[in-house]
Amino acid sequence: MSLEHDALARSFADICLKAAIEVMDVYDSGFVVTSKDDRSPVTAADTRAEAVILEALAKVMPGVPVLAEESFSAGFRPDIEREFLLVDPVDGTKEFINRNGEFTINIALISGRVPVAGCVYAPALKRIYLGGRAGLSGDAAPGSRLDDATLAPLKARVMPETERVAVMSRSHADERTRAFALSQGAAAAVNAGSSLKFCLVAEGKADLYPRFGPTMEWDTGAGHAVLIAAGGSVTGPDGSPFLYGKTEQGYLNGCFVARGRLPSAPDSHVRL
Ligand SMILES: Nc1ncnc2c1ncn2[C@@H]1O[C@H](COP(=O)(O)O)[C@@H](OP(=O)(O)O)[C@H]1O
Numbered sequence: 001m002s003l004e005h006d007a008l009a010r011s012f013a014d015i016c017l018k019a020a021i022e023v024m025d026v027y028d029s030g031f032v033v034t035s036k037d038d039r040s041p042v043t044a045a046d047t048r049a050e051a052v053i054l055e056a057l058a059k060v061m062p063g064v065p066v067l068a069e070e071s072f073s074a075g076f077r078p079d080i081e082r083e084f085l086l087v088d089p090v091d092g093t094k095e096f097i098n099r100n101g102e103f104t105i106n107i108a109l110i111s112g113r114v115p116v117a118g119c120v121y122a123p124a125l126k127r128i129y130l131g132g133r134a135g136l137s138g139d140a141a142p143g144s145r146l147d148d149a150t151l152a153p154l155k156a157r158v159m160p161e162t163e164r165v166a167v168m169s170r171s172h173a174d175e176r177t178r179a180f181a182l183s184q185g186a187a188a189a190v191n192a193g194s195s196l197k198f199c200l201v202a203e204g205k206a207d208l209y210p211r212f213g214p215t216m217e218w219d220t221g222a223g224h225a226v227l228i229a230a231g232g233s234v235t236g237p238d239g240s241p242f243l244y245g246k247t248e249q250g251y252l253n254g255c256f257v258a259r260g261r262l263p264s265a266p267d268s269h270v271r272l
């Protein structure tokens with residue numbers, strides 16, 4: 001089962017690398033920004049990349065329901081089962097529009113309400129992160145195949161007692177988030193767009209990522225998979241489990257805190 005999740009993360013990575021061709025074509029050639037019903041911005045990159053991802057996922061995991069950002073915005077409501085896929089074709093759309101490179105392509109598998117495999121790919125930065133049983137990261141160009149030679153194990157660092165580094169949203173940070181980070185011993189803050197924040201914790205460049213502003217399940221599933229594979233965790237601010245498949249609340253996440261390795265945590269993690 002665990003090996004299967006590593007293999008799945010790899011197929012998600014290949015799908016992200018393929019979808020990145022569409023994303024970067026739009027990014028490099030200029031684009032029109034339109035507003036969705038919820039007034040969030042969208043470009044042709046989101047819809048074109050999502051089409052590529054959905055077609056590929058239907059071959060890799062036929063019959064598994066997919067909750068994807070643009071299809072959801074268009075009104076599609078899949079019947080969520082114990083296993084389902086989450087897709088965010090361009091997370092960090094504001095960063096995409098601002099052309100700072102901090103946007104990602106995200107695919108995750110949820111099983112029993114927790115992420116078990118995921119891939120986060122930042123095509124402009126050419127960085128890829130995989131989470132299955134193990135975490136991996138490396139450099140990869142849009143349109144390329146995943147190359148083992150460029151991948152290295154991903155390990156979150158043990159949270160230091162002092163001088164912790166917090167990473168927060170570049171476009172949606174607020175005072176409550178900053179106050180919480182301070183209360184958790186953060187001595188420095190970094191800002192980043194998209195699910196890259198989970199990846200910064202996963203690679204030991206930050207210790208915590210508090211999020212009190214709204215996010216959707218497809219924004220967090222893949223980054224969450226990467227982080228737990230690297231030995232970190234995601235919980236509610238009170239330590240409660242952070243679960244997926246929240247149909248009754250329209251797949252809107254509550255507040256959460258992503259953390260690196262806890263001082264007492266064993267080297268390997270246990271999944272539900
Ligand atoms: N008011 C709101 N309601 C729901 N989600 C919101 C939101 N404001 C921001 N987000 C989510 O936050 C994501 C961006 O996070 P960040 O600020 O960390 O980059 C957005 O992803 P998209 O860019 O895919 O739309 C969006 O889903």
Ligand SMILES: [Mg+2]
Nearest residue numbers: 088091092219
């Ligand atoms: Mg998103």
